[in-house]
Amino acid sequence: MPLDRSLISGLALFAEMTPAEQEDILAKARSSRHPKDAVIFAQEEEAHSFFVLLAGHIRVVKTTPDGEQVIARYINEGELFGIAPAIGRTTYPASAIAAVDCVALAWPTRLWSDFASSYPSLTSNTYATVGRRLQETQQRVVEMSTEQVEQRVAHTILRLIKQAGRKTPEGIEIDFPITRQDIAEMTGTTLHTVSRLMSAWEDEGIVVGGRQKVTVSDPHRLMLIAEHRRKR
Amino acid sequence: MPLDRSLISGLALFAEMTPAEQEDILAKARSSRHPKDAVIFAQEEEAHSFFVLLAGHIRVVKTTPDGEQVIARYINEGELFGIAPAIGRTTYPASAIAAVDCVALAWPTRLWSDFASSYPSLTSNTYATVGRRLQETQQRVVEMSTEQVEQRVAHTILRLIKQAGRKTPEGIEIDFPITRQDIAEMTGTTLHTVSRLMSAWEDEGIVVGGRQKVTVSDPHRLMLIAEHRRKR
DNA sequence: CCCGCTATTTGCGCAACGGCAAATTGCCGC
DNA sequence: GCGGCAATTTGCCGTTGCGCAAATAGCGGG
Numbered sequence: 001m002p003l004d005r006s007l008i009s010g011l012a013l014f015a016e017m018t019p020a021e022q023e024d025i026l027a028k029a030r031s032s033r034h035p036k037d038a039v040i041f042a043q044e045e046e047a048h049s050f051f052v053l054l055a056g057h058i059r060v061v062k063t064t065p066d067g068e069q070v071i072a073r074y075i076n077e078g079e080l081f082g083i084a085p086a087i088g089r090t091t092y093p094a095s096a097i098a099a100v101d102c103v104a105l106a107w108p109t110r111l112w113s114d115f116a117s118s119y120p121s122l123t124s125n126t127y128a129t130v131g132r133r134l135q136e137t138q139q140r141v142v143e144m145s146t147e148q149v150e151q152r153v154a155h156t157i158l159r160l161i162k163q164a165g166r167k168t169p170e171g172i173e174i175d176f177p178i179t180r181q182d183i184a185e186m187t188g189t190t191l192h193t194v195s196r197l198m199s200a201w202e203d204e205g206i207v208v209g210g211r212q213k214v215t216v217s218d219p220h221r222l223m224l225i226a227e228h229r230r231k232r
Numbered sequence: 233m234p235l236d237r238s239l240i241s242g243l244a245l246f247a248e249m250t251p252a253e254q255e256d257i258l259a260k261a262r263s264s265r266h267p268k269d270a271v272i273f274a275q276e277e278e279a280h281s282f283f284v285l286l287a288g289h290i291r292v293v294k295t296t297p298d299g300e301q302v303i304a305r306y307i308n309e310g311e312l313f314g315i316a317p318a319i320g321r322t323t324y325p326a327s328a329i330a331a332v333d334c335v336a337l338a339w340p341t342r343l344w345s346d347f348a349s350s351y352p353s354l355t356s357n358t359y360a361t362v363g364r365r366l367q368e369t370q371q372r373v374v375e376m377s378t379e380q381v382e383q384r385v386a387h388t389i390l391r392l393i394k395q396a397g398r399k400t401p402e403g404i405e406i407d408f409p410i411t412r413q414d415i416a417e418m419t420g421t422t423l424h425t426v427s428r429l430m431s432a433w434e435d436e437g438i439v440v441g442g443r444q445k446v447t448v449s450d451p452h453r454l455m456l457i458a459e460h461r462r463k464r
Numbered sequence: 465c466c467c468g469c470t471a472t473t474t475g476c477g478c479a480a481c482g483g484c485a486a487a488t489t490g491c492c493g494c
Numbered sequence: 495g496c497g498g499c500a501a502t503t504t505g506c507c508g509t510t511g512c513g514c515a516a517a518t519a520g521c522g523g524g
Contacts (some may be wrong), residue, residue, distance in 0.1 A: 062370065069377045072370055087363020088356075095368070120349075124320075125298065127359055135360060137369040138304055138325065143375045145420035146300045149511065159319020179471065188377035193511060195473055211471060211520055308506065368495055381481070422482060443490055443501060 003031055007169050008105070011078045016121035025115070025122075026170070029105040040082070040096040047084035048090050049106040053077055057164060057176040061185075062094045071185045073133065074099065074176075075150060075165055085112040086126050099176045117178030144188055152187045153197055157207075170208050171217035177216035179212050201225075239286060240337070241417070243310045256269035257347070257354075261337040272314070272328040279316035279324050280358030281338040285309055289396060294326045298318075301416045305365070306331065306408075308395055317344040318358050322379060326369040330410045376420055384419045385429050386458035389439075393448050402440050403449035412446050433457075 003026045014022055031054075034040050040051070043063055057192045058075040072094050075081045081104075084092050107115075116123045143152050159173075165172040181191040181196070198214070202205045206222055208215040217223055234257045240246045263286075264274050269370075272283070275295055290307040304326050307313045312391040316324050335343055339347075348355045375384050396403040412430070430446070433439045438454050441446040448454055 005271060008417065010444060016389060054464055062374050064378055070374045072373070072378045075426075086359065088360040089363070089367075093367055117352075126317065127362070128320040129368060130359070131321070134319065134366045135321075135325055138374060139302070141369060141372055141376065142294050142296060142302045142419075144373065145302045145417070146296050180473095181471080185377070190512060190515085191472080192474085195471095196511090199473065209472085367513095381497080389471080411503080413504095424504085425481060428481095431503065443503085 001038065002027070003029060003105070008052070009029075009174075011052070013052065013078065013080065013122065013125050015028060016125075021119060025107075026105075028111060029107055032104050034098040034102045034104065036098055036100050038098045038102075040098060040102075040191060041078070041092050043093065043095045044091050045089055047082065047109050049082060049108055050085060050112060051082045051096075051104045051106050053079055053081060053101045056104075057099040058102060059097045059099045059182070060094045069185050071182060073136070074160070075163065080126060080129055083112075085109045086116070087130060099178075102202060103107070106127060117207060123229055136185075142186075149187065149189045149193055150197055151226050151228060153183060153189070153194060154222050156186050156217065157214060157216065158222055158226055160214075161219070165216075168215060170214045172219060173213065173215040177212035178214060234259070234438045235261060235305075235337070239263075240284070243284070245284065245310065245354065245357050248357075249351060253351060257339075257351070258337075260343060261339055264336050264338055266330040266334045266336065268332050269336075270319045270331055271333075272330060273324050275325065275327045276323050279314065279322055279341050281314060281340055281461055282312065282317060282344060283314045283336045283338050286335045286337060288336075289331040290334060291329045291414070292326050293329045302420075303414060304395065305368070306392070308432055312358060312361055314338075315358060315362070317342075318348070319362060322380065324389075331410075336376050350439060358434060370456045381419065381421045382429055383458050383460060385415060385421070386454050388415060388418050389446060389448065390451065390454060390458055392446075393451070399448060404451060405445065405447040406432060407443035410446060415446075 005019060005022050005026060008026060009022060014025070017025070022160055029062075030232075032040075040058065041047075041049070043061075043073070043164070049166045053075050055077055057077075058081060060069045060072040060073055060075060060081065064070070081096055082092060084090065116126075143155060147155070160174050160178070161172045164175040167174045177190070180194045183194045184191045187194070198207060198209050201222070202209050204221070206216070206225075237251060237254050237258060238299050240258060241254055249257070252277055264272075266288070268434055272290065273279075273281070275293075287305050287309055289309075289314060292307060292313065294302045294304050296302070298370040304381070307328070314324060314453070316322065319417050348358075375387060392410070394405045396407040398407045399405075411423070412426040415426045416423045417447070419426070430439060433454070436443050436453070438448070438450045438457075
């Protein structure tokens with residue numbers, strides 16, 4: 001069945017395209033549903049498709065040869081993912097896993113170069129995204145190099161509530177299930193240390209924990225922890 | 233004085249352009265010399281130009297609000313740098329410092345969009361570069377998350393001799409002056425720890441140290457250290 | 465409603481690494 | 495040739511945060 005243009009007309013990525021162009025792109029897309037925990041694509045796999053996430057949240061994970069995992073980022077609604085072809089790769093550099101039930105649009109990789117030449121706004125938006133991710137990743141390197149674990153975890157949680165926060169009576173909550181282990185894999189520490197930190201913060205009334213859930217009740221104080229300088 | 237096309241005709245970045253196109257691009261370039269330790273551009277500064285390095289080595293450094301520094305990467309001959317406009321930024325995200333005397337070509341930032349539309353091969357090469365840097369940076373995050381300091385330093389030195397190594401009677405030497413502090417800023421540790429590690433390696437005959445110099449005499453053994461898994 | 469699985473918490477000990485201080489070395493410029 | 499400066503080395507100690515182990519707590523399914 002044909003896809004409705006309203007699916008993508010609201011996304012910044014396609015905002016500068018005409019309705020006809022949007023129809024054209026949609027006509028070539030295939031929509032896909034992915035239940036929670038499904039592997040949408042796997043690291044090292046041939047990059048058959050690239051995607052736009054319409055609904056849900058996706059975890060992008062790198063696995064090392066000896067089985068350790070690092071979360072590269074979370075993808076939010078409206079974002080591109082799996083854009084290996086755009087950066088000159090033929091395999092995916094990481095795996096994408098549905099953090100909740102997800103809906104995405106997918107296009108065969110081989111269409112990328114057609115799209116790139118036909119729709120300059122798509123190209124420039126894509127590269128702006130890649131550039132932004134490069135910035136974010138560099139920032140993460142800086143944090144890992146210069147901050148203590150406590151500050152890194154605080155920064156990471158603040159970033160999560162900023163990009164996927166939802167207001168609740170108790171504070172701002174991360175909109176998808178996330179474990180202590182996940183937070184550890186985003187910050188380069190262990191689930192034990194994350195658990196200890198969050199327990200301490202909970203005692204101080206800064207956050208409210210829960211199974212696969214984090215709610216920040218006092219963002220300001222969490223910011224103070226994140227910015228706290230112990231030296232100098 | 234006009235610049236000679238031979239300056240850039242050998243660079244992969246311009247390889248797919250016609251001689252006439254190369255002339256056109258060169259005509260708009262300004263060449264610049266930068267003595268060792270010169271700041272070519274500074275973090276946060278308005279991005280007035282983008283560059284290609286013709287000769288020398290450049291250190292790209294991020295400085296935190298409290299004055300700590302992290303080396304984002306080294307730029308080698310033939311590489312683009314300062315390409316803020318290409319990733320949708322108006323200021324430079326880091327500073328660029330000449331590690332040795334350097335020669336570069338510079339173009340005003342406002343020309344970027346003209347070039348991007350006139351020379352598709354330049355665009356795609358540029359984005360391949362950005363993509364590669366994103367990969368490298370992610371890899372660095374993975375290393376910082378999962379490896380001990382010793383392995384990280386070993387990996388970093390191996391990477392340096394791979395991209396800027398020069399054969400000498402004693403082994404392979406990094407082609408530009410680099411201090412223990414610099415290596416610390418690439419690996420997220422301190423110059424003390426780097427010094428201790430390198431002293432130990434020197435005792436074992438794996439490297440030869442020197443002031444602002446590193447020579448690897450036994451790359452194979454250094455690789456073993458880099459890959460050494462202590463757990464599991 | 466109970467079972468079983470997974471996530472989380474927490475105590476304990478220790479190893480890796482950073483901080484500090486001081487000595488030493490090599491090099492550049494005068 | 496020498497003085498001064500920057501880079502490097504090294505010892506010692508303290509702390510952070512990890513490894514390990516075991517207990518506990520939610521949650522989903524049957």
